[in-house]
Amino acid sequence: MNLIDTLREYTGKCINCSFCEAVCPTFQAFEYSSSYGARGRIFLAREISVNKNIINNVRDFFYSCLNCNVCESVCPAGISAGKASLMVKRIISSENEMDYIVNALVKMIMENRSPVGKMDGPSWYDISMKNGSDILFYSGGIYSLMAHAKMLSNIIRNRKMKEIAERILKKNPDIIFLFSNFEDKGLMKRMDTILYKIFYIIKTVYKDVNYLGYMEPYSGALLYEFGYYDEMIEYGNFLRDFFNSLKIKKIITSDPHTHEMMKKIYPENIQGFNFESEFYLDSFRADLKNNGRKYAYHEPCHFSTHLRVDSPLNILKSIGDVSLPARNGRTTYCCGGPIEMLFPSKSERISEIRYGQLRDLETDEIVTSCPVCLSNLEKYGKIRDISEIIFENIIH
Amino acid sequence: MDLVYALREIVGKEYVLDKYEEILPYSRDASIFEGKLPRAVVLPRTSQEISKILRFATENKIPVTVRGGGSSLVGGSVLLEDGIIISMARFDRILEINIENRYVVAEAGVKLDFLNDNLKKYNHFYPPDPASSITATVGGSINTNAGGLRTVMYGATKEWVLGMEVVLPTGEIIQLGGKVLKRALGYDLTSLFIGSEGTLGIITEAILKIAPLPESTGRILSYYEDIENAGRAVSLLKRKGYTPYIAEFMDRIAMDSITKVRGIKFPEKARYLILVDVASTKESLKRMMDEFENVIKETSPLTIKKTIDPVEMDEMYQARKGLYSSQLLERKSPEEYIIIGDVIVPASELPSALKEMDEKIRSSGFRATLFGHIGDGNIHANIFVNPKDRTMMENVFRLLFDLGLIALKHGGSVSSEHGIGLEKKDLIMEEMKFKNSMKNIEIMKNVKGILDPADIMNRGKLI
């Protein structure tokens, strides 16, 4: 079945009950215009499947989808506006003139294995950590990339600046490479230490683990999220060969986006991509002290709706008293991060709402287990990474 | 003056949608009816803005349809003529929670689940609980007098509305009712707006009664081979003085669709299920559940299952709430839709009325499922249809008509909780004729004429 037919059949199951619209964070952030919400997206996707002419006018509606998949959790017919959006993005990206920022990022990934042209390793990285073990700690470079992404979104949140950036990138997409030199210094430092703690925690389980630091290629998650399917396949093939060349058997990931790519997306789409994959806290067993503190936990959507990884929450529960906001589990509320680079102000609105929900729980600290969530929610107040809490409470 | 320009002058550019790709999703609600594309969708934020919009619409005779969650099952929130849709989505704030005086003031666009999430912190709730509560709004549910799962114990929406602010089609903003439990101030205009289906004015905020949450609840699932016995369970409970917190009914097709979507399994032999929730104090829950069970046993169920596990109970509760949409999986093709019958009979009539309806559906040849909020006598028939097949549609409306007549014959009503909208305009007439009350229609039309002199509000619906 071709993509258009699949889209028609998939969206044909919807009866417009609007349950999805009620939980869609972008519906609220985009001032309740239906086309910017889950129901509207499914409606438009169905329309596209019978009338492709409208495709040129709908880009923003689909690229604003967070792919948090909470719509699927509440849909009694099991439809996901996230999945429908990915299909539409695939059609858009293969046939239409795309957002120049997205284009430039994709070009960089394909050519340089990094959205900004090069990967930074953590400051504490030592080449001896590339030790030939078949168990690989793979961060996908996402921690340091957050510091570059923040810089980029700071610039394009200003409409004028965005227009200028687009004009420049249209002429020369490679200019995005400049961002490898611009970063939010504070965030970079924070991510550096978080990564150190993650590595430390991994070492409590796997003494002999291979880590590539600045030599790591990017995970390719953006290719998937932007709907660049063919590029994603090409990139996945590259990653498979790369891991094979290092004789890797097991991949330990440390964030939900990279984890989803390794655990689900590549194995489902790339032949021979069958490395064992686990999130770094899944096998964590060291003793922890219960400190009696109160924690509010923000569940990353990719863990609660896409993959169901609950090890971070369970570990946090063993350290302190954990509260969850009303929107939790399969109906968690996204941090806004996935649209940070395309719709910065709307992304911030979503982060602000979510941070408010967490703050209202009146706990001692707010915790999450995703660098994207962390860097976005942090704009509104203090938030810790689960690795920091574990590190402080591990009985050494 | 250009319509879109005039609307933008009132609410600001951003809040008037007029591009094809933006207004397209507003051409449907959850019913089978396809509305006309609106000339514009307006998203006001204040009553004053609505007042200006409505005054402009009245002066220029522009048809207006109001939309809350857009979950109407009878075409209530789609537009039939060249006009505008006013979305109440930005009226999304809870303005006051007053536990001592047991009320909450909420704007019209507040979703019922959101309201209850907030009330839960105070151990209170707003009882009206349509299965669509995740998306149904305060304004929409008042305008359809929504019922739901808890109606058996708490009644429908009309029992819970103390007052409201309304913008009339001519632009006046009026306050109705108040924050007290009783008033004797002449005609009850608050009630006039309940169930008015957006034909008289726009509710912008409402004062709603709230109640303490029950201390504990338990569930009894009883399975039957025979529909009459299933129907007897609820009437017998009531006759013996018991009021369930929730009492729901579903047939085998409904159970199977839940199994498909949620993985919940039901006994193989069971053709009908009665789900009864018991609310009680912690100390007496077990005793009450035993007493309910003993009564239910008298109706010869195949098996009975009891649970007080909140996770298990919630799973089934959500499954029941999503039942309508789950049944879409039973469709033979994407062209097939579901049309929902919604009638009500007194509890004592349930066994015989259910049997007659079941037979009527079987003899009609339609594929259909029976389920409903049986605790209050509400029966839904979900019928699979292809809206493009005209003969089929004529036949299905004939069937719905016949089901309505069965309800009337048993002392019930043709419309229980979804409203009239576009779907039941014939049936409301039939009920009035049956009750020799055609004068009611004349009164309704006169009221509409006074409040909406230019006849702009939700034209073509209700009457």
Ligand SMILES: Cc1cc2nc3c(=O)[nH]c(=O)nc-3n(C[C@H](O)[C@H](O)[C@H](O)COP(=O)(O)OP(=O)(O)OC[C@H]3O[C@@H](n4cnc5c(N)ncnc54)[C@H](O)[C@@H]3O)c2cc1C
């Ligand atoms: C899956 C599913 C299950 C359902 N289950 C139930 C159920 O158990 N019980 C039940 O009663 N109903 C049920 N319904 C029907 C429907 O959801 C309810 O009638 C609901 O209360 C409508 O609320 P809404 O906000 O979506 O209103 P809408 O569909 O937006 O509007 C309904 C009507 O009210 C008018 N309206 C909306 N807001 C205002 C306002 N502020 N001022 C004036 N007029 C207004 C509209 O013009 C329209 O005529 C169900 C629907 C679905 C899809």
